[in-house]
Each structure stands twice: as structure tokens, then as C-alpha cells.
Amino acid sequence: MSTQGSIPGYEAGTWVIDSARSEVAFQVRMLGFMKTRGTFDAFEGTVVLADNPLDSSVNAVIQATSINTKHKRRDQDIQHAGYLDTGTYPTITFASTGVRTDGADFLVDGDLTALAVTKQSTLRLKVQGIETGADGRKTxxxxxxxxxxxxxxxxxxxxxFINDTSLVFLEIVATKQD
Incomplete structure (x- = not known):
């Protein structure tokens, strides 16, 4: 899957993430068995699709204060020091450093920065589709x-109380810029 021909509708260029049609979600286990789920509702980013998909890149910024677990008090608590400390660190960022394949999936390596700490992170990415809408715009x-x-x-x-690992789920819709 390392050539653009293997991705139907593939077109190199800059694509802007449509936050109204995308989702940044997470899940964490509490006490080893309860699942707490949430989203970050404010984020933006760009995906640059290169002629060779393995040369592509992504940059994204999440507003940490937009956390939404559907429990207002918990959301407020998570924004304090010891958790996300959004008063000091208002954003979470991801900047890709490389793309590789793993079967039908792409692995997007990058730097995830939260709480002023940058750690290597790998996104397991699936291309769900690239299409042209009725308005002629590519999505x-x-x-x-x-x-x-x-x-x-x-x-x-x-x-x-909280397991160390948070699972992150991304459903991204991006529109090609002219």
C-alpha cells in the first residue's frame, strides 16, 4: 500500500481537518473495570498527502479545555493540575515524523505533546475513503x-483509580484545499 494507486481517489495536496465532522475520542479504565469515555470537542489540523503516501504528514492541535466526558464536574477536575492542567498547558499537539505501512494499515509516527512533555506516539491509521462530493470538493x-x-x-x-493507559480513537474528515 505504498503507492497512491492503491488508494482509490488518492490526490496529493493539503487537506484541512473538518472538526464539525470529525471526532477525537478517548477511553480510560477506572478501578480496572469501569470505562470512562470522552471527547475533545475543539481541534484543528492539516494533512499533507504527498505523491508517495509514505512521505505524507499530519499536524494537529487539540484544545485541552474542550474535554467532554458528559460529566461537568469530572471535566472540571480533569482540567486541574495533576491531570491536564489546562490553565498552564491549554493545548495537546501531534506532529508526524514519519509514515510506514503495516499490512493494509498505515502507521503514522509522531511527537505527541501534552503537559509540556513530548513523547513518540504511533497512530494506526486506516484510509476509509477519498471521494468527490456533489459540490465538487474532495473529502x-x-x-x-x-x-x-x-x-x-x-x-x-x-x-x-485510573489505569495508566488511555485509548485514543480518531475519526477524521478532511477537505482538500485548492
Missing amino acids: ARFSATTEVSNKAIGVTKGSA
């Missing part, structure tokens, strides 16, 4: 997953 759809160690990025509170 690309991607799904990706990764795991993040809470301790590794500097989360120090709640370790007795």
Missing part, C-alpha cells in the same frame, strides 16, 4: 487509534 476520511501512557505525559493524579 478524505481516516480512522486512527493509539494508546497513551498517562504517567509518561505527566498525569500524576488518580493513579490509584
Whole structure:
């Protein structure tokens, strides 16, 4: 899957993430068995598809204060020091450093920065489709997953109750820029 011909509709260029049609979600286990899920509702980014997909890149910025677990008090607690400390670190960023293949999937390696800590992270990405809409605009759809160690990025509170690993799920819709 290392050539553009293997991705139907593939077109090199700059694609802007449509946050209204995309989702940045996470899941963490509490007490080893309860799942807490949430989203970050404010984010932006660009995907640059190169002639060779393996030369492509992605950059994204998430507004940490936009966390939404559907529980207002928990959302407020998570924004304090020991968790995301959004007053000091208002954003979470991802900047890719390379793309490689793994069967039908792409692995997008990059630098994930949260709480002023930058850690290498790998997104397992699937191209869901690239199509031209009725308005003539090209849209690309991607799904990706990764795991993040809470301790590794500097989360120090709640370790007795919250598992160290957060699962991250991305459903991305991006529109090609002219």
C-alpha cells in the first residue's frame, strides 16, 4: 500500500481537518473495570498527502479545555493540575515524523505533546475513503487509534483509580484545499 494507486481517489495536496465532522475520542479504565469515555470537542489540523503516501504528514492541535466526558464536574477536575492542567498547558499537539505501512494499515509516527512533555506516539491509521462530493470538493476520511501512557505525559493524579493507559480513537474528515 505504498503507492497512491492503491488508494482509490488518492490526490496529493493539503487537506484541512473538518472538526464539525470529525471526532477525537478517548477511553480510560477506572478501578480496572469501569470505562470512562470522552471527547475533545475543539481541534484543528492539516494533512499533507504527498505523491508517495509514505512521505505524507499530519499536524494537529487539540484544545485541552474542550474535554467532554458528559460529566461537568469530572471535566472540571480533569482540567486541574495533576491531570491536564489546562490553565498552564491549554493545548495537546501531534506532529508526524514519519509514515510506514503495516499490512493494509498505515502507521503514522509522531511527537505527541501534552503537559509540556513530548513523547513518540504511533497512530494506526486506516484510509476509509477519498471521494468527490456533489459540490465538487474532495473529502478524505481516516480512522486512527493509539494508546497513551498517562504517567509518561505527566498525569500524576488518580493513579490509584485510573489505569495508566488511555485509548485514543480518531475519526477524521478532511477537505482538500485548492
